Amino acid sequence: MGADDTIQNTQSLSDSAISAAKACIWEWKPDDEVLRIRAVGNSVIPEIEGDWSLGSFAEVLSDDCGSAIGGVLSSATRRDRFSLNLSLRTGEDVRLIGSQMDDGHARGLIFADEASTDIPDTSELEAVFQPIMRLRDGTIAGFEALARWRCEDGELRRAGDMALGSDPLADSGLALKMLDQASDALANWRETFSQLNLFVQVNLTGADLFRADVMSKVESLVQSGRFPKNALRIELTEQMALTDFDAAVAAAAALQASGAALVLDDFGSGHSSLAWLAAIPAVGIKFDPDLTKLAGRPRTDTILSGISRIARSLGMSITAEGIEDFRHVQFLRGIGCDYVQGFAYARPMNFETAQRFLSSQVRLSELTR
Structure with missing residues (x-):
C-alpha cells in the first residue's frame, strides 16, 4: 500500500464486515x-x-x-x-x-453465492499509479494502483478519506473498479511497452477476499490472457491476519488458486509477520514504511537485514516502500532489496502521466544500451 494511502483502516476488518461475508x-x-x-x-x-x-x-x-x-x-x-x-x-x-x-x-x-449486495456508485473512482523502481539500476519495474475519488471540485482525494456507505461489504465496489482499471492499464502497457515487462499491484482488504464477486473478478482477469498471470499482483496487508489468522490464510489460498501473484504488504507492521510469511506462498514482501523510515539505526538495520535474508532464501522479492530521500539507498541495496517505491523516485500519477513516464523510461533505456 502506498505510504500516503489507507484505502481502509484496521476497522475494515471489523467483526461486522467479516460476519456479513457469505x-x-x-x-x-x-x-x-x-x-x-x-x-x-x-x-x-x-x-x-x-x-x-x-x-x-x-x-x-x-x-x-x-x-x-x-x-x-x-x-x-x-x-x-x-x-x-x-x-x-x-x-x-x-x-x-x-x-x-x-x-x-x-x-x-x-x-454461498455469486450475487453482489448493493454497492456505491464508483463512477468517480479513478486509479492512480505510483512507480515501483528497480534498485539496481533505477529502471521501472511496475506500479502500485491506488484509489482516488474525483470530487465535485475536480480534485482527486484518497479513497480512505471518503465515506463509502454503511454496508460493511459495500466497498467491494471499490475493489472491483480498481481491479478493472488496474488490469486495463496493465494490458495496455504490456502491449505498448512490451520491452519493460511491467507488473501492476492492487490492494485488497480482508473483507474483499470473502466476497465471491471480488474473487471471481480476480480469476477472470488473470485468466483473460491479456497479460502474463504473474503480472497482476495482489497486495495483502498483515492486518488481515490479526482478526482471524486461519480465515486469512484460507482466503490467500483461494486467491492463489485464481492464479494471481501475492505480495505481503506493510511487512513487519504486526505481531504475526513470520507466521504470515510461513503460511502464504507470496512472490514478494514490502517493508512497512514506518520500518523503512527507521533505517540507519543499528537495531532497525539488523531487523531489515534479517528479514531480507529470510525473504531471499524463500525466493521472494523485496520492496522498500515509503522512500522519501536517498539516504539509505546504499544500505537497502546492500541487504538485497530489489525494488523501491516512494516520493523520492516518483509520486502517484494518472494513466496519461504514467504513459509519458513509461515513454521516457524507454528512451532512457535506448540511450544507455
Missing part, C-alpha cells in the same frame, strides 16, 4: 482424512459446516459432485489448485476454491 473457510487434512468447514462470521451454510470424512461429506452433495470432490482432494499434491462448482442435495449451489499449501493441507473458501 463464505466458509475449509481445510483438508489428508493425514487425518478430515475436511473441516466453518463459517467466516455468522453461519452461512449450516448443512456443510463441521468436520467431515470425504465419504460423509459426499452424502450432502449431489451424486456427481460427491464423487468429484472426493477424487480431487484425495489425489491432491503440493501446490495443486482447486475451483469446483458443487450442488448440495438441498438444491443450493456453492463454489469451492483453494489450493494445496506447503504443509500438505489444502485450504480455501466456499462461497
Whole structure:
C-alpha cells in the first residue's frame, strides 16, 4: 500500500464486515482424512459446516459432485489448485476454491453465492499509479494502483478519506473498479511497452477476499490472457491476519488458486509477520514504511537485514516502500532489496502521466544500451 494511502483502516476488518461475508473457510487434512468447514462470521451454510470424512461429506452433495470432490482432494499434491462448482442435495449451489499449501493441507473458501449486495456508485473512482523502481539500476519495474475519488471540485482525494456507505461489504465496489482499471492499464502497457515487462499491484482488504464477486473478478482477469498471470499482483496487508489468522490464510489460498501473484504488504507492521510469511506462498514482501523510515539505526538495520535474508532464501522479492530521500539507498541495496517505491523516485500519477513516464523510461533505456 502506498505510504500516503489507507484505502481502509484496521476497522475494515471489523467483526461486522467479516460476519456479513457469505463464505466458509475449509481445510483438508489428508493425514487425518478430515475436511473441516466453518463459517467466516455468522453461519452461512449450516448443512456443510463441521468436520467431515470425504465419504460423509459426499452424502450432502449431489451424486456427481460427491464423487468429484472426493477424487480431487484425495489425489491432491503440493501446490495443486482447486475451483469446483458443487450442488448440495438441498438444491443450493456453492463454489469451492483453494489450493494445496506447503504443509500438505489444502485450504480455501466456499462461497454461498455469486450475487453482489448493493454497492456505491464508483463512477468517480479513478486509479492512480505510483512507480515501483528497480534498485539496481533505477529502471521501472511496475506500479502500485491506488484509489482516488474525483470530487465535485475536480480534485482527486484518497479513497480512505471518503465515506463509502454503511454496508460493511459495500466497498467491494471499490475493489472491483480498481481491479478493472488496474488490469486495463496493465494490458495496455504490456502491449505498448512490451520491452519493460511491467507488473501492476492492487490492494485488497480482508473483507474483499470473502466476497465471491471480488474473487471471481480476480480469476477472470488473470485468466483473460491479456497479460502474463504473474503480472497482476495482489497486495495483502498483515492486518488481515490479526482478526482471524486461519480465515486469512484460507482466503490467500483461494486467491492463489485464481492464479494471481501475492505480495505481503506493510511487512513487519504486526505481531504475526513470520507466521504470515510461513503460511502464504507470496512472490514478494514490502517493508512497512514506518520500518523503512527507521533505517540507519543499528537495531532497525539488523531487523531489515534479517528479514531480507529470510525473504531471499524463500525466493521472494523485496520492496522498500515509503522512500522519501536517498539516504539509505546504499544500505537497502546492500541487504538485497530489489525494488523501491516512494516520493523520492516518483509520486502517484494518472494513466496519461504514467504513459509519458513509461515513454521516457524507454528512451532512457535506448540511450544507455
